[in-house]
Structures are given as structure tokens and as C-alpha cells.
Amino acid sequence: MNEEPRFLRDEKLKTPRITRRSATEATLQPLQLGKRVRAIRLSQKLTLEEASQRTGVARSTLSKIENELISPTFTIVQKLVHGLGIDIPQLFSQPRAGATPGGRRDITRRGAGKPHPTPTYAHELLATELTQKKMVPFRTEVHARDFAEYPEWIRHEGEEFLFVLSGTLLLYTEFYEPVELQEGDSAYYDCTMGHALVSTSARDAEVLWVTA
Template identity: 65%
Template sequence: MPDQPHFLQEQEGLMVQRKRAEAMVEPLQLGKRVREIRLSQNLTLEEASKLTGLARSTLSKIENEQISPTFSAVNKLVKGLGIDIPQLFAQPVERRSSGGRRDITRAGEGEPHPTPTYEHEMLANQLRQKKMLPYRTAVRARSFDEYGDWVRHGGEEFLYVLAGSIMFYTEFYEPIELFTGDSAYYDCEMGHALTSTSEEDAVVLWVTA
């Protein structure tokens, strides 16, 4: 007979390792995320349908993972719910035990998420339930008018200009031009937006927490 306390400890250790492995490969549940955002805003399906312009039946199917939203539907969700693309694709934060986690994203191998104003490349996609959301973005917009309204979402954000130059608009401050190597840290519940001022689309690194 194996030593009972030692045997139980081994079994508990195996369970913890299994849960960690499952968390590493957990697929992106976009429908679940859409539902969480809708409920966090106290919206019914009917109300969300009116805000986004998506049929109630379509929203229901998206939330229940019966269909994947098209690029057009994603844009409508982002605009109608008043969120940004990274917020839509971020996994809910859950408390977890400390442990070794690592993810490497090779150049050009991030997950693309284009929008009319930004071309996001989501990084570290193998890790779920991250405390930070890193992404590389080409700034397509050349005028603030292209946004229609401020971009705002929960959390705090760090911005670093990798190439080119941008005009950094924030709700409570005067616009400021940032150049390669410049950075900014700000509350992203405050309205914000970027436009490229360089000839080529500027490229920035964003980290959202």
C-alpha cells in the first residue's frame, strides 16, 4: 500500500499541473466575452441589438458560440458597446496560483485584428487569463474625425512609439505629438485616440492592464 499522505500530495500535484496545462490551451471564447461585456453594461439582447445594429438572433448565436462574428460584426460590437478591440479579445482575469508561464511570439506571427483606424497584432496569444494584454499596432488613422468618438475601455495602458510619429489625443489634455522612442502611460477609461503624423503608418506597442 502506498503511503496515503504522500499519495494524496502526488495526486493533488498532478491535478494542479493538469489545470495549468488546460489553462494554457484554453481557446478564446469570444461569445462568452461578448456576453460578459453586455451584462457588465446591464444590457438586454434587445438593447445590445439596437446599439450594435446586429440582429438579436445573431447576437445570441455569437454569445452561444454557434457562429463566429465576421469582421463587420466585430466592428459593430466594438462601436455599439463602446469598447476597443483589445478589450473584446481579452480573457477575464481570474486569481491563479503562481507558476512559470512563458510565451514567445515570433516577428509577424501575432494574431491580426484590423479595424478602420488601427491594425492590431495581438501578442502572447498562447497565454490565457493574462494580467497584461500586449499588442503591436499600425496606426491607419490620419484624422481624429475618423473615430467618430473617443476610444475608452477599462484598465490602464502603456504606449511606446516603435516607428514614425503620432498625435496622441486624450480627453482631458491637449493633443501631443510623440515620436519614435517616446512613450505614455494613462488611464484608458479616459477617452483617447491616435493618428499617424508620419508619411508611413506609425507603429506602436501597447500594453493594457
């Protein structure tokens, strides 16, 4: 199982090859969260005092955040998001200049995904009508009951997010001890690291996977 799963390869065949950027272009820019907070506040035509009243964050603290003198705690981020009526991703990023909405959308009704069974998993591929996706979402029933059912580690390109929808399972990863995950738990990991799931509940565990 060193080979990347077939359905992931099929999805990636639809994605254009990414041209390598120069070292200068590839350098990540600082987050500058304070500038984002100020831009959002000004876009709503709020003074510091008005933003303070809406968010419950002291005016002096807001001023320090906007001037990059301090970084907001997670509690303050939650207050900013709630008080300014925005989603967390809006606080950390903004559309590229000149970017236009793509209008892409795909609805997958319950049980209407594309089935992809394997000896250890029963995958249901989601959002299959969209091409050139940046991530591959799929729902999985974990049939495996013992790590010995895997001839070798599963590994492939990209990173993966796992959310347990029902049941309990053991997440095996190459460089860590196995960890038990229960309904509502999640994990994020590098897919080039060997990984595998084993159900431990009476019924097969069900998970939502997103591979990027």
C-alpha cells in the same frame, strides 16, 4: 466607440473575476524601501562598507536609507541597482511569502501575432497562447490620419502603456491637448479617459501597446 474593443473583451473573458477585498485588506502598505535595500544587501552577505564600495553610495547614506531616514534619489537608485546586480523591480517589490514560480512563458515571433484590423488601426495581438494574462500586449500600425476618422472617443477598462516603435503620431486624450510622440517616446494613461492616435509621419506610425 464607447464600447470596449472586442479583442480586449475576449482577453478579459479568460481572466477570473477578482473577489472584492475588505477595506483593511485593500489598504496599501508603505513601500519601506530601506528594508528592501537592507534585505538585498544581507542576502548577498555584504557589510555596509562593502555595499558602499560596490555601489559608490556613501556608507552613511546607505545607513540612512536602510533606517528610513532619507529616501534615495533616482541617481542613487541607479547606483544601487547597478552595484548590487539587481533589476529595478527587485528593489521595489519581492515575491509573496510561499509564492512559487509559475513558469509561464510565451514567445511571439516577428509577424506571427494574431491580426485584428479595425478602420483606424491594424492590431497584432501578442502572447496569445497564454490565458488569464494580467496585461494584454499588442503591436499596432496607426492608419488614422485625422481625428475626424473617429466617430467618438475610444475608451475601455484599465490602464494603458504606449511606446512608439517608428514614425510620429498625435496622441489625443480627453482632458489634455494633443501631444506629438516620436520614435522612442512613450505614454501611460487611464483607458476610461477618451483617447485616440493619429499618424503624422509619411508612413503609418507603429506602436507597442500594453493594456492592463
